[in-house]
Amino acid sequence: MIISVINNKGGVGKTTLSCNLAVALSRLKKRILVIDLDPQCNSTSILLHKDTVVPNTLYELLDATENGKFQAQDCIYLSKYKGLYCLPNTEETSGLEMDIVSQYPGSLGLLRQRIRDYAKAEFDFTFIDNPPNMGIFVANSLFASDFIIVPNDAGSAYSLDGLRATFDLIKSIQESGNPDLRFLKLLMNRVDLRTAISRIIIDDIKKRFSPQQIFKTVIPSNTAIQQAEYAKETIFTLNPASLAAKAYRNLAKEFLTVFKNLAKDELSKSLSKDKVGKNNGTRFKKKSKRVIRKNSGLGSSHPG
Ligand SMILES: Nc1ncnc2c1ncn2[C@@H]1O[C@H](COP(=O)(O)OP(=O)(O)O)[C@@H](O)[C@H]1O
Ligand SMILES: [Mg+2]
Numbered sequence: 001m002i003i004s005v006i007n008n009k010g011g012v013g014k015t016t017l018s019c020n021l022a023v024a025l026s027r028l029k030k031r032i033l034v035i036d037l038d039p040q041c042n043s044t045s046i047l048l049h050k051d052t053v054v055p056n057t058l059y060e061l062l063d064a065t066e067n068g069k070f071q072a073q074d075c076i077y078l079s080k081y082k083g084l085y086c087l088p089n090t091e092e093t094s095g096l097e098m099d100i101v102s103q104y105p106g107s108l109g110l111l112r113q114r115i116r117d118y119a120k121a122e123f124d125f126t127f128i129d130n131p132p133n134m135g136i137f138v139a140n141s142l143f144a145s146d147f148i149i150v151p152n153d154a155g156s157a158y159s160l161d162g163l164r165a166t167f168d169l170i171k172s173i174q175e176s177g178n179p180d181l182r183f184l185k186l187l188m189n190r191v192d193l194r195t196a197i198s199r200i201i202i203d204d205i206k207k208r209f210s211p212q213q214i215f216k217t218v219i220p221s222n223t224a225i226q227q228a229e230y231a232k233e234t235i236f237t238l239n240p241a242s243l244a245a246k247a248y249r250n251l252a253k254e255f256l257t258v259f260k261n262l263a264k265d266e267l268s269k270s271l272s273k274d275k276v277g278k279n280n281g282t283r284f285k286k287k288s289k290r291v292i293r294k295n296s297g298l299g300s301s302h303p304g
Contacts, residue, residue: 009162010132013189018129024252026084044088072118112144
């Protein structure tokens with residue numbers, strides 16, 4: 001499964017979510033890839049050891065002048081965490097944006113073409129950490145993905161403004177090229193129910209989204225997250241006993257349950273489709289026989 005973590009607003013917790021959920025899942029023995037699609041490279045610096053030699057990055061993978069010379073596997077590195085891999089980014093990638101845009105509309109499928117088959121074959125889950133905009137990289141991410149998670153900052157009223165634009169973009173990508181793309185859930189981040197603003201934002205979100213569209217697990221506002229970010233670590237390294245680490249462990253479990261239930265739903269849907277298909281087939285055959293008779297004049301009253 002490939003999952004885009006998006007919200008066109010910055011600072012809502014996309015990178016924190018991509019890295020910490022990835023580590024929590026890798027600790028549950030899942031094979032995970034994080035693709036750092038943001039040229040600010042925050043996920044890259046959190047996940048890779050600072051001494052990791054990185055000859056190839058997202059830049060090499062997407063650079064048209066390299067003409068497909070680099071494959072996904074040439075640009076993926078083991079992170080500091082067992083079972084967790086990272087496709088790193090570099091600041092220079094922002095310079096590729098105009099090149100990629102100039103190849104529009106083919107450029108929308110560039111990332112999909114370069115990573116999708118490999119990521120789906122090699123990893124249980126791939127997370128794409130996105131930049132805070134609606135540009136060509138985010139469009140590429142949505143074209144390459146099966147699912148979307150949208151983190152929302154429960155500490156800032158501005159975060160609600162970003163949601164509408166984000167969902168408009170998702171809809172346009174679903175209509176224009178990736179009909180299989182599905183919104184998975186919204187994650188409430190930086191929740192502090194002691195503050196009025198958190199309570200107001202959560203009430204507002206609950207009016208706009210059904211309970212199935214929101215993760216039950218919320219991430220509390222917790223300074224351990226900022227301290228971990230400062231140290232370029234995840235909370236599992238810096239403060240595994242923190243409330244935030246506990247929340248991310250719970251989120252990983254809920255995430256796996258959501259996918260188990262989705263798989264069950266898909267199975268029962270395809271079984272009932274089979275049944276309907278069979279019934280339809282029989283009805284169609286009988287009807288078509290009648291039509292042929294009528295049209296060919298071979299009815300029972302035909303004189304022979
Ligand atoms: N639950 C939280 N509690 C406290 N600080 C948080 C929390 N989530 C994120 N942060 C901090 O907020 C800032 C923005 O988070 P980040 O994940 O980088 O957002 P984005 O990737 O959407 O720009 C970072 O400094 C991060 O440490
Ligand atoms: Mg980020």
